[in-house]
Amino acid sequence: MNRTEDVLQALDAAEAEMRRRYFDFLRMPSVSAQPDHAADCRRTAEWLVGELREIGFEAAVRETAGHPVVVAKHAGPAGIDAPHLLYYGHYDVQPAEPFELWTSPPFEPTVVEGPHGDRVVARGAVDDKGQVMTWLSAMRAWHQVTGGLPVRVTALIEGEEEVGSPSLDAFLRDNAAELSADIAVVSDTNQWDFATPAITTRLRGMVYAQIDLRAASRDLHSGMYGGAARNPLNLLARILGDLHDDDGRIQIPGFYDGVTPVSNAQAAQWAALGFDEARYLGDVGLSVPAGERGLGALERIWARPTCDVNGMWGGYTGEGSKTVIAGEAHAKLSCRLVGQQDPAKIEEGIRQFVRERLPKDCSAEVRIFASAAPVEVPVENRFIAAAQAVLQDEYGVAPAMIGGGGSIPVVESFKRILNTDALLMGFGLDDDQVHSPNEKFDWRCLTRGARSHARLLGKLAG
Amino acid sequence: MNRTEDVLQALDAAEAEMRRRYFDFLRMPSVSAQPDHAADCRRTAEWLVGELREIGFEAAVRETAGHPVVVAKHAGPAGIDAPHLLYYGHYDVQPAEPFELWTSPPFEPTVVEGPHGDRVVARGAVDDKGQVMTWLSAMRAWHQVTGGLPVRVTALIEGEEEVGSPSLDAFLRDNAAELSADIAVVSDTNQWDFATPAITTRLRGMVYAQIDLRAASRDLHSGMYGGAARNPLNLLARILGDLHDDDGRIQIPGFYDGVTPVSNAQAAQWAALGFDEARYLGDVGLSVPAGERGLGALERIWARPTCDVNGMWGGYTGEGSKTVIAGEAHAKLSCRLVGQQDPAKIEEGIRQFVRERLPKDCSAEVRIFASAAPVEVPVENRFIAAAQAVLQDEYGVAPAMIGGGGSIPVVESFKRILNTDALLMGFGLDDDQVHSPNEKFDWRCLTRGARSHARLLGKLAG
Numbered sequence: 001m002n003r004t005e006d007v008l009q010a011l012d013a014a015e016a017e018m019r020r021r022y023f024d025f026l027r028m029p030s031v032s033a034q035p036d037h038a039a040d041c042r043r044t045a046e047w048l049v050g051e052l053r054e055i056g057f058e059a060a061v062r063e064t065a066g067h068p069v070v071v072a073k074h075a076g077p078a079g080i081d082a083p084h085l086l087y088y089g090h091y092d093v094q095p096a097e098p099f100e101l102w103t104s105p106p107f108e109p110t111v112v113e114g115p116h117g118d119r120v121v122a123r124g125a126v127d128d129k130g131q132v133m134t135w136l137s138a139m140r141a142w143h144q145v146t147g148g149l150p151v152r153v154t155a156l157i158e159g160e161e162e163v164g165s166p167s168l169d170a171f172l173r174d175n176a177a178e179l180s181a182d183i184a185v186v187s188d189t190n191q192w193d194f195a196t197p198a199i200t201t202r203l204r205g206m207v208y209a210q211i212d213l214r215a216a217s218r219d220l221h222s223g224m225y226g227g228a229a230r231n232p233l234n235l236l237a238r239i240l241g242d243l244h245d246d247d248g249r250i251q252i253p254g255f256y257d258g259v260t261p262v263s264n265a266q267a268a269q270w271a272a273l274g275f276d277e278a279r280y281l282g283d284v285g286l287s288v289p290a291g292e293r294g295l296g297a298l299e300r301i302w303a304r305p306t307c308d309v310n311g312m313w314g315g316y317t318g319e320g321s322k323t324v325i326a327g328e329a330h331a332k333l334s335c336r337l338v339g340q341q342d343p344a345k346i347e348e349g350i351r352q353f354v355r356e357r358l359p360k361d362c363s364a365e366v367r368i369f370a371s372a373a374p375v376e377v378p379v380e381n382r383f384i385a386a387a388q389a390v391l392q393d394e395y396g397v398a399p400a401m402i403g404g405g406g407s408i409p410v411v412e413s414f415k416r417i418l419n420t421d422a423l424l425m426g427f428g429l430d431d432d433q434v435h436s437p438n439e440k441f442d443w444r445c446l447t448r449g450a451r452s453h454a455r456l457l458g459k460l461a462g
Numbered sequence: 463m464n465r466t467e468d469v470l471q472a473l474d475a476a477e478a479e480m481r482r483r484y485f486d487f488l489r490m491p492s493v494s495a496q497p498d499h500a501a502d503c504r505r506t507a508e509w510l511v512g513e514l515r516e517i518g519f520e521a522a523v524r525e526t527a528g529h530p531v532v533v534a535k536h537a538g539p540a541g542i543d544a545p546h547l548l549y550y551g552h553y554d555v556q557p558a559e560p561f562e563l564w565t566s567p568p569f570e571p572t573v574v575e576g577p578h579g580d581r582v583v584a585r586g587a588v589d590d591k592g593q594v595m596t597w598l599s600a601m602r603a604w605h606q607v608t609g610g611l612p613v614r615v616t617a618l619i620e621g622e623e624e625v626g627s628p629s630l631d632a633f634l635r636d637n638a639a640e641l642s643a644d645i646a647v648v649s650d651t652n653q654w655d656f657a658t659p660a661i662t663t664r665l666r667g668m669v670y671a672q673i674d675l676r677a678a679s680r681d682l683h684s685g686m687y688g689g690a691a692r693n694p695l696n697l698l699a700r701i702l703g704d705l706h707d708d709d710g711r712i713q714i715p716g717f718y719d720g721v722t723p724v725s726n727a728q729a730a731q732w733a734a735l736g737f738d739e740a741r742y743l744g745d746v747g748l749s750v751p752a753g754e755r756g757l758g759a760l761e762r763i764w765a766r767p768t769c770d771v772n773g774m775w776g777g778y779t780g781e782g783s784k785t786v787i788a789g790e791a792h793a794k795l796s797c798r799l800v801g802q803q804d805p806a807k808i809e810e811g812i813r814q815f816v817r818e819r820l821p822k823d824c825s826a827e828v829r830i831f832a833s834a835a836p837v838e839v840p841v842e843n844r845f846i847a848a849a850q851a852v853l854q855d856e857y858g859v860a861p862a863m864i865g866g867g868g869s870i871p872v873v874e875s876f877k878r879i880l881n882t883d884a885l886l887m888g889f890g891l892d893d894d895q896v897h898s899p900n901e902k903f904d905w906r907c908l909t910r911g912a913r914s915h916a917r918l919l920g921k922l923a924g
Binding site for chain 1: 689691696698699702706739746754759762786787794821866892897
């Protein structure tokens with residue numbers, strides 16, 4: 001245990017250096033969605049290889065059909081049967097648009113003062129560059145103090161997470177023997193709140209679809225055609241309005257296949273978290289829970305599927321009035337999935353739902369932008385136990401065992417392709433503005449995250 | 463009758479001059495919606511006063527709360543009890559935006575070759591400057607040949623028709639004695655087709671509303687809030703999707719109050735028009751009639767009310783996916799009205815319809831952008847009979863007696879305030895691109911329109 005204490009001291013002493021490296025990482029605009037930034041993505045991968053080699057890893061940029069992956073290996077201590085940990089992260093970031101809403105340039109990390117001290121504002125500050133920095137910094141400190149790592153580590157840092165990881169499954173399949181490990185460690189989730197750490201044990205899956213309806217071949221004057229020509233906006237509203245019944249149940253065919261009720265033990269554990277739904281809704285100006293009736297908020301967010309319209313547009317959207325019947329109408333729709341729901345069946349259910357409501361001279365295109373199965377992480381293993389212990393040590397309070405409303409598809413891929421379970425230990429906060437302008441990471445979250453990872457490495461040492 | 467023949471010859475001989483005056487009229491960008499063009503509106507009104515004075519009218523620019531009105535009076539023949547005709551038109555035009563879609567500058571009239579010979583492309587080419595030119599030119603020819611007009615004429619040309627005529631009712635009330643006439647003659651409608659003239663005998667009314675829904679105070683991440691926070695896009699779709707039942711009937715409370723069935727005689731007359739619904743829909747890429755079931759297309763367009771979503775927007779509308787739950791959702795909605803439907807009751811019905819479907823922590827604002835009662839014109843009078851006769855003479859084919867899907871609120875105001883019925887004899891074609899880029903008027907429609915008006919003045923001479 002005194003090796004860990006030495007490492008923690010070294011980590012604290014290296015804060016300035018950690019910040020410098022973190023800022024170098026943030027300055028590279030590794031936007032995976034935008035082809036203009038392909039070279040920036042590669043440069044970021046190469047930078048990571050340099051970082052990993054400095055701390056004793058055998059590291060390389062590995063090609064995929066898309067942006068490259070960084071893979072690095074560290075054998076850990078010689079002669080000891082140490083566990084093998086697969087650390088996963090992603091170096092790509094969301095687009096920063098709209099730029100005009102940023103208070104500082106998105107790729108020039110800027111320190112501002114928040115209620116918990118310094119916070120760093122930049123695209124990727126938390127998602128996922130800041131979170132990757134927590135474990136890279138912990139390993140650097142272990143390397144500095146001991147000349148190595150106390151466990152065997154493989155690092156896998158991809159560059160396409162923000163575009164749905166299209167190349168990752170193939171890469172995992174092609175390199176399964178090399179990448180399979182005792183546990184995957186993923187830092188891409190949040191704490192419970194600033195004072196309370198969390199381990200995420202379930203993640204909802206997702207299907208994200210765009211629906212494009214087409215009716216008349218051009219925009220029509222509603223005086224000349226109203227009452228005779230199909231209006232695709234009325235039709236779209238009718239289709240989307242049918243998605244839920246009066247009790248909030250989703251009407252897509254077969255939607256609830258594989259949705260399992262929460263166990264009593266699980267429900268009791270969540271109830272013990274003392275979640276304040278009134279405040280959670282009140283913070284965003286709401287008071288009436290939406291979604292299915294008769295369920296608690298945590299159950300609805302963590303354990304129930306959803307279907308939300310994320311965007312909708314068509315016709316005249318300017319000032320004042322224009323009496324047009326549009327030729328097209330569009331919507332973006334996402335379903336969050338739980339339990340054993342099958343994304344492929346949900347995709348087909350959405351297509352069928354639209355098709356059944358379509359007059360024969362209208363057409364609908366349904367495009368799928370993301371598709372990921374839900375994940376539940378086994379909680380009865382020594383890695384979760386170790387993480388609970390080190391988070392308790394670091395924060396002085398037991399971590400909340402939580403669900404996550406969002407989706408991290410890679411966790412499901414690790415299980416399916418590598419047969420490797422995951423430990424989801426993340427340090428973000430709910431107000432980090434992930435995917436939005438002015439994304440930030442509290443410096444204290446980053447340093448406590450690094451210290452937690454340093455502790456975990458020590459705890460798991462053979 | 464030989465006076466009329468002389469006038470028609472003079473009219474034909476003056477085509478070059480007519481075109482020159484018409485182009486002067488079109489070059490003035492009298493866009494009533496845009497404050498920057500207020501001076502252009504006034505200049506256009508002054509130009510019209512000059513035109514009217516040249517042909518014997520006592521004419522003046524008259525002030526209103528908005529853009530001025532032109533009023534001109536001609537006593538007609540001395541000593542004869544000639545009828546008093548109120549000619550109505552508007553000198554204002556729609557905005558020309560988007561400019562980039564025009565093939566020539568919108569305020570520089572340009573002659574292009576079409577299937578029926580020359581056509582003039584410009585904003586206002588037909589709506590309503592070109593139509594106003596038909597009767598101004600006819601009166602100029604009468605003045606030139608006879609030194610006067612064969613009937614008593616009051617001309618009323620307003621400058622706010624394209625913004626809903628906000629000042630006109632008050633102006634009519636304040637000047638009712640001066641403006642009341644035996645008939646109002648309005649040229650702001652279309653022919654049946656290029657070969658067949660038309661008299662419009664009914665116009666649908668309209669209520670145009672914008673609905674703004676507000677839920678959360680900011681955009682939310684659907685992973686963190688999906689299933690718990692109200693999604694205003696889902697809610698908007700549900701509200702708009704409820705507007706029609708499965709048979710296409712509109713569900714706004716009290717919507718059908720005052721909707722009367724079409725008489726058998728009317729239905730028989732419309733059936734005789736031989737309207738080709740398959741072609742009408744096929745021209746715009748459709749094949750299945752929308753709207754209420756069991757009705758013919760002309761009945762649905764001319765004699766049945768509608769409720770169309772004209773625009774809808776909210777959330778993420780860019781490329782790819784963004785898992786956002788928006789804070790707001792918006793729609794523009796218009797109802798076309800018929801029979802005795804009351805626009806004020808329809809407005810309240812829309813508000814009630816939205817309110818009844820609103821969770822208590824969401825708000826909805828319903829703004830009304832236009833509100834006009836439907837109009838039916840009496841057809842059993844000598845003015846209609848005269849118009850039928852002169853159109854038959856000019857075109858060699860009887861005019862179609864048609865309904866109009868659009869709305870011309872001033873016709874209802876004339877009846878209500880001046881107790882003056884209207885004769886709607888217009889010369890536009892369905893492909894004139896009214897309110898759109900590249901608005902045009904076929905030159906042959908303009909000259910036949912002028913000749914028809916010249917004939918009408920002769921026919922009604924005392």
